[in-house]
Amino acid sequence: MDLTFTNDDANFREDARTWLRQNLPTERRPHSGQALRDFDTDWQRRQFEGGWAGVSWPKEYGGLGLPLVRQLIWYEEYARSGAPDNHLCFVALNHGGPTLIARGNDDQKRYHLPKILSGEVIWCQGFSEPNAGSDLASLKTRARIDGDHLVVNGSKIWTSHGHLSDWQELLVRTDPDAPKHKGISWVICDMKTPGITLRPIEIMTSPNQVHFVQCFYDDVRIPLANVVGELNDGWNVAMSTLGFERGTAQIKDQIRYAFLVEHMIQEARKRLGSDCPLSRDEIGARLAQLRADMAAARAMTYMVVSRAEAGLQGSESSLMRAMVGEVQQRARRLALDVLGPDMLENPEDNDWVYYYLRSFSITIAAGTAQIQRNIIGERVLGLPR
Incomplete structure (x- = not known):
């Protein structure tokens, strides 16, 4: 690893630190x-207008065109x-946009990328289906060609914020006779x-909050x-999308959790007493382990960024994804142990409880x-295999 600032x-x-302090x-x-x-x-638009959106996106699409190490710095300060x-x-920012930059044509880039970066539109993902989640290549949502359109029938599930979205990155089977990893197309769906x-x-998290939806497609016409x-x-295009999702897109979450652990340590001192020897009780030991785990995760993040800067793309991002996901769950559980059972009384108004419940999906x-x-x-x- 060779990463120096x-x-x-x-x-x-x-x-970055100054702008964030003045604009949060x-x-x-x-x-x-x-x-x-x-x-x-609104928050995405504020970042865009302030010149802080798309740090590593190419300049021709509205980004800053800076190296990935600057994106890392922005995430750290964020x-x-x-x-x-x-x-x-x-x-939109971590799936659709990067996929269009890597695999889209000029018309698709010109139309969609500025709207994504400025926060004008929201995208959702239409990949998983009933019986085709982890085994994504088994998807059965079909699209037949009719003139200059695809006609889509089927369903997608676990679509985050589909009801609030303008566009969807959608995987459909366009050749039902091909092997399951073949005959699939990646399309932009309005x-x-x-x-x-x-x-x-x-x-x-709450019966009053809609996060996921199931999408049903009944003769939906999408332009070719x-x-x-x-x-x-x-399938090849989708592998690019998932590579972005499991790689650089996860850096921001990993860094946020490192700072969350430090915040938890301060919260524990406040609740257990400022002179409490945290290292000698169970909470202190668990916090120390989390801090060590997050330090290891940060080192892994630096490795992934360093290799990407050197043009070495591999599957190491899955190491970070697997480790950090489990650490995040332990951090959220420990946060509630630190805060105590009184925090459960009004979970709809409490971010600690909300994110603890959400952590089960990580x-x-x-x-x-x-x-x-x-x-x-x-x-x-x-x-x-």
Whole structure:
């Protein structure tokens, strides 16, 4: 690993820190509904107008065109400042946008990328299906060609914020006779297209909050011009998307959790007494282990960034994804142990409880922990399938 910070990097860090300190939203981030969309898009727009959106995106698409190490610095300062997580923009910024940059045509890039970076639109993901989650290549949502359109029928499930989204990155089977990893296409779907029905899925954070929906497609017509890459080559395009999701897109979360652990340590001192010898009780031991784990995760993050800067792309990001996901769950559980049972009395108004309940999905989303271990075993360790 060779990752060093220059004087210019230090100046960039100071500029980022200053801008964040002066521009952080003062209101609490909502958890659902139109208020959530308004908050996240407004915050993304503020970053864009301030010149801080798309740090590593090419300049021709509205980004800063800076090296990945500057993106890392921005994420570090973002986490340090306690800036809110504009998660509604995640798919567009970390899936759709990078996939279009890597695999889209000029018309697709020109139309979609500026809207993504400025927070004008929200994207969701239409990959997983009933009986086709971890085994994504078994998807059965079909699209037949009718003139210059695809006609889509089927369903997708666990679509985060589909009801608040403008566009969807959608995988469909365009050649039902091809082997399961073939005959798939990656298409851009307008969520307002006739024939799309959304069914809310309740989750345990609150019965009043809609996060996931199931999408049903009934003769939904999508222009062939919305196919990204080649027709029937969507599996390769999807691997690019998932590579972004499990790689650089996870850096921000890893860094945020490192600062969360430090905040938990301060909270523990406050609740247990400032002179409490944390290292000699169970809470202190667990906090120390979490701090060590997050230090290891940060070293792994630096390794991934260093290798990416050197043009070495591998499956090491799955190592970080698998480790950090489980550490995040332990951190959220410990946070509630530190705060005590009184924090459970009003979970809808308490971010600690909300994110603890949400943490159960961390080792499922973006590839289950078991899938990540398979990738590590096969592609990193060279073990047989």
